[in-house]
Amino acid sequence: MIVEAAGRLFFASGFARVSMDDLARELGMSKKTIYRHFPDKRSLVAAVLDQKFAAVERTLVAAAEDAEGQPFGVRVQRFLIAAGSELGRIGAAQLATGRGDVMLRDYVEQRVDAVIYRRVDELFRDGHRQGLLSAPPELLSEITRGALERLLTSQLPLELDSTAADLLRATVDIVLYGAIRSVDPGNRR
Template identity: 65%
Template structure:
């Protein structure tokens, strides 16, 4: 009997997380009342699983950052043994695809409360920018990069955050990830030596 109860609680938690992800990471503001109505359950039931809206959002975001980590790891495996430029491009495209899917830049730069913003900033730094900086340092050690890794890190950070917050993707009828691919090709590839594999 206990297994059934645990399974029911786990299924309900999963349903809450799935609905919260769909609703909270979409456009517009969503209240806990909206979420409860969508789920067909009371707010009290939701609060049995999560202490408050902030706790629920943190759980949703942590799951999404786990997805981004997997995307980046898959891209790294796919590019293993390939030239540095290809490895870098796959890393950046995977990261940008994942970040754009959750609206991470918007969350980090003003949407939501201060605690969630700090949480998102911390997670983006840990999941994307720190591994990227290590990849740039590796490129420098290999003699592949013509620019300092720190500068490339700042250029990349600025491009990612700007494109994820920009209206340009919708104006050009492209995704932020599409435009970021172009940015990688035009800005970062200019920093990679042509005479190096």
């Protein structure tokens, strides 16, 4: 109950703006009761983030299961779109790059690495082992990491009237399939 309420407040107002007094008021209990379960605000924030990242992980597992048996490009695309959508929903990129508690930023970066990037690395290594990728999997992983992080913190989605997930889908298509379209030699402009 405490973690649920803290999550609602933290994500609505921002971690730094919510005090333990605010949370106690929201829950109708004393701060002392909250502190019996969580020794400090940082441990409560970690519990909230653990809950959020567990939900992200469940979504990614479901996306991977749904894409099982699909062509490799479809599997990569579905995984990355799910990852981008989920990370955007919880504001992970802003948490990892924003001002504030260094330990919080480090924690978010570690969770993103464990939940998202290790799976991306495995997916690309698997594709490389199957002979489906001509580029080194490490290069594709690095490009994908950079695109994901940049699109989640960029103003480009707003400028292009699109979501970060939509732009990530386009980025994945470009990385996996190339940016140059086949042109009929007789129909060049």
